[in-house]
Amino acid sequence: MDNDKRVYVTPGDIITTGPYRADQNVICQNNKIISTVVGISEIYDNNVKVIPLAGIYIPKVNDLIIGKVISHTSLSWELDINSCYSGFLPAHDVFGRDFSAHSDELSSRLHIGDLVLAKIANFDKNRDPLITIADRDLGKINSGELVEISPSKVPRLIGKRGTMIQTIESATHASIIIGQNGWLIVSCKNQKLLYKTIEAIKMIEIQSHVADLTDKVKSKLETDSGE
Amino acid sequence: MNKLGNMKTNITLLDKDGIRCDGRKIDELRKISLQVGILKNANGSAYIEFGNNKILVGVFGPRDVHPKHLADTNTGILRCRYHMSPFSVSERKNPAPSRREIEISKVIKEALQPSVILNKFPRTVVDVFVEVLQADGGSRCAALNAASVALADAGIPMKDIVSACAVGKVEDNIVLDVNNEEDQAGQADMPVGYMPNLEKITLLQLDGILTPSEYEKCIDVAIQGCKIIYKIQKKALIDKFFKGDIA
Numbered sequence: 001m002d003n004d005k006r007v008y009v010t011p012g013d014i015i016t017t018g019p020y021r022a023d024q025n026v027i028c029q030n031n032k033i034i035s036t037v038v039g040i041s042e043i044y045d046n047n048v049k050v051i052p053l054a055g056i057y058i059p060k061v062n063d064l065i066i067g068k069v070i071s072h073t074s075l076s077w078e079l080d081i082n083s084c085y086s087g088f089l090p091a092h093d094v095f096g097r098d099f100s101a102h103s104d105e106l107s108s109r110l111h112i113g114d115l116v117l118a119k120i121a122n123f124d125k126n127r128d129p130l131i132t133i134a135d136r137d138l139g140k141i142n143s144g145e146l147v148e149i150s151p152s153k154v155p156r157l158i159g160k161r162g163t164m165i166q167t168i169e170s171a172t173h174a175s176i177i178i179g180q181n182g183w184l185i186v187s188c189k190n191q192k193l194l195y196k197t198i199e200a201i202k203m204i205e206i207q208s209h210v211a212d213l214t215d216k217v218k219s220k221l222e223t224d225s226g227e
Numbered sequence: 228m229n230k231l232g233n234m235k236t237n238i239t240l241l242d243k244d245g246i247r248c249d250g251r252k253i254d255e256l257r258k259i260s261l262q263v264g265i266l267k268n269a270n271g272s273a274y275i276e277f278g279n280n281k282i283l284v285g286v287f288g289p290r291d292v293h294p295k296h297l298a299d300t301n302t303g304i305l306r307c308r309y310h311m312s313p314f315s316v317s318e319r320k321n322p323a324p325s326r327r328e329i330e331i332s333k334v335i336k337e338a339l340q341p342s343v344i345l346n347k348f349p350r351t352v353v354d355v356f357v358e359v360l361q362a363d364g365g366s367r368c369a370a371l372n373a374a375s376v377a378l379a380d381a382g383i384p385m386k387d388i389v390s391a392c393a394v395g396k397v398e399d400n401i402v403l404d405v406n407n408e409e410d411q412a413g414q415a416d417m418p419v420g421y422m423p424n425l426e427k428i429t430l431l432q433l434d435g436i437l438t439p440s441e442y443e444k445c446i447d448v449a450i451q452g453c454k455i456i457y458k459i460q461k462k463a464l465i466d467k468f469f470k471g472d473i474a
Binding site: 008209 | 300
């Protein structure tokens with residue numbers, strides 16, 4: 001059986017038939033696995049999935065995201081998370097359990113426009129996604145450059161077992177924080193390396209459908225450093 | 228159905244060799260060209276030229292529902308607006324939505340509804356805006372073809388692409404893809420929307436009179452036409468997303 005078959009698909013295409021498990025972006029009807037989006041299909045260990053090439057970010061519990069503060073009430077902040085829903089960050093998550101709406105001022109911690117590295121704590125159909133920063137390394141982002149890509153290209157940027165992102169990081173010595181919502185924070189030693197990193201990221205976004213992109217990115221980064 | 232212009236119809240719709248007024252055979256579609264992703268500010272878009280129809284479709288969403296009371300906590304909703312530009316017909320059309328446009332908006336929405344999967348986007352809406360720049364017969368089918376690929380371009384999960392074309396009865400013959408003249412003077416006009424992979428019909432209207440056997444023949448002819456259109460739709464999507472390098 002061909003376990004690593006990658007094919008370009010459009011909605012309605014029958015990817016395969018037989019006893020496969022329907023993973024992301026596919027539906028199973030009468031034993032046929034049908035793609036629901038435009039993307040690249042992958043078959044592995046009886047699972048079938050499609051990596052989408054278009055679409056917006058839909059929050060998922062435990063996703064690491066980058067949000068931008070857009071407003072606050074006396075009890076919570078509202079975050080733009082590059083989705084059709086806005087994130088809800090309760091104040092006691094930032095101030096701790098002894099938060100008091102009378103004595104603590106929300107604007108003392110996070111201002112409108114601040115970027116926050118956070119996690120989706122809970123999300124269901126009735127409410128906006130609940131955001132938390134109560135974990136290691138989460139919280140306000142103080143430095144770095146915000147780069148926006150299409151959320152559907154995030155899996156491609158990370159690559160198989162993180163190979164793509166490791167390639168970029170090792171070539172430019174950058175530190176890249178990837179939010180699943182398509183927002184990234186790139187920190188580099190100097191401007192030149194920063195531009196190079198952003199260029200590589202944009203290249204992946206544009207050419208995300210191309211096969212063996214990791215090698216192409218690698219060779220591009222190497223030729224650039226040789227100049 | 229489409230009272231678009233007030234042209235005189237003294238032309239022969241079908242001559243003795245089986246050639247129609249615009250030179251097509253009875254089972255031939257008009258010339259179709261379809262482009263995907265041509266509007267930058269919409270999440271998904273498509274432009275179709277279907278004979279003399281020129282139609283632009285923009286898709287937005289999933290996004291917040293306004294007015295809020297329309298939101299459904301169990302699923303996303305689909306909205307559609309079909310609009311004809313004032314310059315789309317020979318005499319200026321009032322840009323306010325007419326009875327006909329409201330009907331076609333509803334018909335297109337209901338034809339797309341079975342294909343989209345919106346239960347992953349509760350409390351949101353997907354808006355489909357159809358703008359007819361130049362109208363000819365069969366604009367609802369052309370609009371539906373473009374709307375379906377625009378939805379796919381926006382990354383909305385779909386069970387299948389909807390393809391549509393009209394069949395009609397002209398001079399007692401079943402003809403594929405009726406144009407404006409045949410629509411005005413013909414005996415029947417039947418637009419059909421079809422999901423080619425699922426083999427399901429999502430749109431079926433009939434204006435005129437057909438016998439049961441003629442009706443069955445019409446369905447067969449329409450499905451054949453839809454299958455040809457599906458290939459064009461698929462090619463347009465592949466051209467946009469994979470820029471010609473087919474694996």
